[in-house]
Amino acid sequence: MTIAPQTDSVEAPGEVETYRKPIPVPDEATRPFFEGAKRHELMLQRCTVCGMTMWPVKPRCIDCFSAELEWARASGRGTLYTFTLMHQLYDPGFADEIPYNVSVVELEEGVRFTTNVVDCPNAELRIGMPLEVTFEDITDEISLPKFKPAG
Numbered sequence: 001m002t003i004a005p006q007t008d009s010v011e012a013p014g015e016v017e018t019y020r021k022p023i024p025v026p027d028e029a030t031r032p033f034f035e036g037a038k039r040h041e042l043m044l045q046r047c048t049v050c051g052m053t054m055w056p057v058k059p060r061c062i063d064c065f066s067a068e069l070e071w072a073r074a075s076g077r078g079t080l081y082t083f084t085l086m087h088q089l090y091d092p093g094f095a096d097e098i099p100y101n102v103s104v105v106e107l108e109e110g111v112r113f114t115t116n117v118v119d120c121p122n123a124e125l126r127i128g129m130p131l132e133v134t135f136e137d138i139t140d141e142i143s144l145p146k147f148k149p150a151g
């Protein structure tokens with residue numbers, strides 16, 4: 001996965017807002033993940049030999065080293081493993097959101113997923129809080145998994 005340089009070409013005619021943060025560019029390895037996100041399904045790799053679920057994308061199972069991997073829809077449920085609040089501006093696209101959280105969600109499938117928790121004030125973030133996936137449609141092609149308080 002690479003990150004596209006920010007351009008103004010994201011804005012469609014008539015669109016009110018322009019997405020100003022970096023936009024991921026799927027590659028061959030990550031395309032199933034992004035295709036799933038577009039459908040609002042959180043897709044993870046799973047080993048067909050031992051059942052290990054993996055994230056981020058790997059060429060082989062990290063447990064049994066098999067190359068027999070498949071993509072499976074994750075439950076979308078997890079808990080907040082850890083988070084930090086970003087006060088430094090590293091990309092001008094984030095200027096309106098400082099301080100924003102960068103959170104690690106431990107998914108039911110056992111992997112940890114770096115994301116943002118949305119629909120929750122930063123002051124209410126708590127380690128272990130139950131979360132569920134939600135999707136932010138940032139362009140016609142790209143949707144990003146975020147997490148929100150469950151229920």
Ligand SMILES: [Zn+2]
Nearest residue numbers: 047050061064
């Ligand atoms: Zn395996």
